Amino acid sequence: MADHNTDNSISCFSPGLAGIPVAESAVSSVDGKIGYLEYRGIDIEQLAERSSFEETSYLLLHGVLPTAEQLSDFDAKLKHHRRIKFRIRDMMKSFPESAHPMDSLQATVAALGMFYPFPKNISGEMDKATVDSVCINLIAKLPTLVAAHARMRHGDDPIPPRDDLSHAANFYYMLTGEEPYHLTERILDVAFIVHAEHTMNASTFSTLVTASTHADPYTSISAAIGALSGPLHGGANEDVLDMLDEIGTVENAEVYLNRKLANKEKISGLGHRVYKTRDPRATLLVKLYKQLTDKIGVDIDYRIARQIEKLSESTLGAKGVCPNVDFYSGIVYRKLGIPTDLFTPIFAIARVSGWLAHWKEQLGSGRIYRPAQIYVGKKGDSYIPIDERG
Structure with missing residues (x-):
């Protein structure tokens, strides 16, 4: 039976559900005041420096770090x-x-x-093997889907995956036909790790809303990808590069920034709904970028971005508007030779692990999302026959 909520008792309205908890989760947490992010209680900086995307995905999905045997089995299944x-x-x-x-x-x-049909009418505890298999399937296949389309749209055949390469290295190989240098592989691996999860964002919420209807997990992840595609979510790193291209030179940065501030316009890559200081993920990406530039030199994108960050510290920084992960991720990807329109798909390749971790939590809820609204339209109007409408 349909839910006929009259909305008469609803009085509190928060645009975009800002600050309103919609779920309980043990997957990740953020402290926006100090710029701290952790997955399953482990600092993202530790994971970026000591873990791999495969291990981090296992952690997100299962709640604990794997043993050597568990990680080897998980990795083998991903490759298969x-x-x-x-x-x-x-x-x-x-x-x-x-x-x-x-x-x-x-x-x-x-x-x-x-x-890969998934059981319908989900109720109670799902079979663990069924749940694990769909998680493996989606994490493993997303890089292949992205790389295949990237090549086929240019008339090239897709490159089959290799089982002897890591998740990050294999994606780069399928995309370019070349094995990445160790530093390139490591940069991609860390980029995957820092993008893998970030609490209750728009795409994760889309996953939960869709999953709450007992839709199959492929539909739920497809809904998340749709949410991620928006420029206010995953597409922001593309906007950052457009901004840097528009600025053109370090000398133009101050004029550009002042114009944006005077017009009260948003500056791409600066500011975050959660962080009131520098995004810790941006810090980690910059650290790797510097290692890359030690080998092949600093480019104009980075110099302009650093100038924008420096100039904005005294104005926007004082208001808690600081560089987020998108401010530097696009610069890193461009330096690796990755086309701009693949930046957000790479985000999805990483974030699918977090989406699936939340999807697994939603399986145990069994309650469909059905938020209320505040009705502000007319009431009591009468129907007017068409020949009497003026």
């Missing part, structure tokens, strides 16, 4: 499930060449659900 069915590739060939990679990814992830 990297390949995609030829009908998925055939479907991708029919996409227009102008299709954005995020649109391709959302469509193909949704299509996976037809090839």
